[in-house]
Amino acid sequence: MKKKYIPLLLAVLLLFVLIALKWVLLDYNFSIMIKIKDSAYTHDSGPLVISSAIYSAVHGIVGALLFVHLYIIMAYYFSKAISTVWFHPIFILIYMGLIQVLYTWYGIELDWLPNYFATLFILIFLKRGKSENQILLRIITLSIQFFLALHWLNLIPLISKFGFGSTDIPTSIRIASLYLKNSVILDFLGFAFFGALMVSATLSTILFLSFDRYISIAESHHESEKIYRTKVFENRIYEEIHALTHDLKTPLVTIRGLSSLIPLSNDVQTISTYAERIDGAAQKMSDMISSFLYDTFREKVLLTDLIDILKAQLPLHDIDIEFNVLLPKEPLLLNVNKIRMVRALINIVENAIMADTLDSKKKIEILAIQKENHLFIRISDNGMGISDKDKLHIFEIGYSSKGTTGLGLAFAKKVIEDHLGHLNLLNSTIYGTQFQIHLPISGDDHAKEINHDT
Amino acid sequence: MLFHIPKPEENYGSIPSLPQPLGQETVLITSAGQSSDTNVIKDMANEMMIHNYFMPKATGADLEKTNAVIIVFGFSPVNAKQQEFSVEDELKRVQNLIQMTKDQNKPIIGVFIGEKARRIDQTNLLLQELMPQMDYIITTIQSDYDNFLYDISMTSDIPITITESVYTISESLVSIFR
Numbered sequence: 001m002k003k004k005y006i007p008l009l010l011a012v013l014l015l016f017v018l019i020a021l022k023w024v025l026l027d028y029n030f031s032i033m034i035k036i037k038d039s040a041y042t043h044d045s046g047p048l049v050i051s052s053a054i055y056s057a058v059h060g061i062v063g064a065l066l067f068v069h070l071y072i073i074m075a076y077y078f079s080k081a082i083s084t085v086w087f088h089p090i091f092i093l094i095y096m097g098l099i100q101v102l103y104t105w106y107g108i109e110l111d112w113l114p115n116y117f118a119t120l121f122i123l124i125f126l127k128r129g130k131s132e133n134q135i136l137l138r139i140i141t142l143s144i145q146f147f148l149a150l151h152w153l154n155l156i157p158l159i160s161k162f163g164f165g166s167t168d169i170p171t172s173i174r175i176a177s178l179y180l181k182n183s184v185i186l187d188f189l190g191f192a193f194f195g196a197l198m199v200s201a202t203l204s205t206i207l208f209l210s211f212d213r214y215i216s217i218a219e220s221h222h223e224s225e226k227i228y229r230t231k232v233f234e235n236r237i238y239e240e241i242h243a244l245t246h247d248l249k250t251p252l253v254t255i256r257g258l259s260s261l262i263p264l265s266n267d268v269q270t271i272s273t274y275a276e277r278i279d280g281a282a283q284k285m286s287d288m289i290s291s292f293l294y295d296t297f298r299e300k301v302l303l304t305d306l307i308d309i310l311k312a313q314l315p316l317h318d319i320d321i322e323f324n325v326l327l328p329k330e331p332l333l334l335n336v337n338k339i340r341m342v343r344a345l346i347n348i349v350e351n352a353i354m355a356d357t358l359d360s361k362k363k364i365e366i367l368a369i370q371k372e373n374h375l376f377i378r379i380s381d382n383g384m385g386i387s388d389k390d391k392l393h394i395f396e397i398g399y400s401s402k403g404t405t406g407l408g409l410a411f412a413k414k415v416i417e418d419h420l421g422h423l424n425l426l427n428s429t430i431y432g433t434q435f436q437i438h439l440p441i442s443g444d445d446h447a448k449e450i451n452h453d454t
Numbered sequence: 455m456l457f458h459i460p461k462p463e464e465n466y467g468s469i470p471s472l473p474q475p476l477g478q479e480t481v482l483i484t485s486a487g488q489s490s491d492t493n494v495i496k497d498m499a500n501e502m503m504i505h506n507y508f509m510p511k512a513t514g515a516d517l518e519k520t521n522a523v524i525i526v527f528g529f530s531p532v533n534a535k536q537q538e539f540s541v542e543d544e545l546k547r548v549q550n551l552i553q554m555t556k557d558q559n560k561p562i563i564g565v566f567i568g569e570k571a572r573r574i575d576q577t578n579l580l581l582q583e584l585m586p587q588m589d590y591i592i593t594t595i596q597s598d599y600d601n602f603l604y605d606i607s608m609t610s611d612i613p614i615t616i617t618e619s620v621y622t623i624s625e626s627l628v629s630i631f632r
Contacts, residue, residue: 026535026536029532029535029536030532030533030536033490033530033532033533033536036490036493037490037493040490040493040494040496040497041493041497043497107535108531108532108535109531109532160569160571161570165571166570166571167531167571168489168530168531168532169532170571171568171569171571171572172489172490172491172530174569174571175490175491175494175567175568175569175572175620176490176494178619178620178621179494179497179498179620179621181621
């Protein structure tokens, strides 16, 4: 069922309930009259109190149901009118007219004062909040509280002179209480229930307003975070472009160098060799650009070459680090996006480089193990580890405990998963951290001897 | 005049109670309008040990073995809806009762304690048509806020007692018989 029809169905249901209440109200009214007569005979104010509670509850609920019904209809068909300055007076007029019609059909007198004030208060309290947040919950909560509170005023003998409780039942209750000389009990109960329900309604409104404020703040933060993440991603792209352009320089130097030698040589064989090497460098540049542009791009590369490129791009000579690499004896050919896989490995190793250590020297070890069709690369360091709280979030985009972009491990995880692999944090203590990369390798990834020129 | 509640001394014709009995017990207590105020007067009569028959819808046939009639005025829309009667029905019944009571030379006392809220159109009709035929009127300050009953008593030369509150009319009730 479409969500937009739910309020309409609710309004129709409420209408049926209001119609059915006619017979309930008549029965309740008569039973209240019997209780009032009993209280005069027994000199017991208990039945008067019960009569008062039943009267205010029943008529309060009728008023509340009609209010909710009417508000749903207005919100559904005249939603644009809700924000206009004329909505309140017109709504009150329509409501008072409708409730008079309803009570006339019921054949019961209407106490209009409580209904009028309850409608006014609810509209004022609703207007202060953001109307679209949980509107149905708000009007039901507020209408029940306000209507019940205001209908208790009908049963307070002390304020009857102001027009409250002018119908048959409240009058009968009041006369009986005056005769029994315990009208003060009704005064106290009436004010107590009225006060408690009004306080409850006010607190409900404050809660709703706080919720509105919270939603506004959360929305504002969400927008700011979106803008921040967009900027971070842009910066990341610039970083990748920067790394790519840096890598492109090497084959470009080769092309320029060899092309400058060609005019100086007369030997056809030499020129042919130069031309082949220029072509190789150009192909390499093309492959590098394709690696960057297309994440599904794959090329065959030896594991040892991958590690060598990794080592070449790490600032190992600047920092005093003991860097060990243990690879399988048998050369292993991988079908990967070389640029991205190298970047992924760099991101993981850079984390190890940045980690503080209790030892006198930083140690980083890369251990690659092949088990059948699976390659496991473990990157270990002797840093002080990752806290339990951070472990839950280290692969989240934007999360960082060191004030960095927080994208390195998230990027690495994505690249490895694009290769149908997994990146896991194996363990992390104050003595070190160990990440494991698992990559599936196909049967023909086992290396054959290859020659390639750079 | 909306919030004006006249003090007893403002109604110079009001008496605290009858100087001498008007009638004898046993009294028939009935209602003109079927409001619950009738039950209050009935209980008050019981408290004052006034022998009474309580018949909210009494007719002339119920006058047997009674020596006076107290009619408690006040129309109840709730009871009218439940028992399916109209103000015209009440008017007719009580008018017949009054006529038969007068034919038997028995005193009729009219009581109204319903305050301003009970003064709806139907009650006003009953008061206007029937109260001038009473021999004695008992009411409260809040019920006669506009001197309506006081004016009837002055015009029709009927003794009237206007008390401060409903629970203080017991003395006036007793004075009818003792």
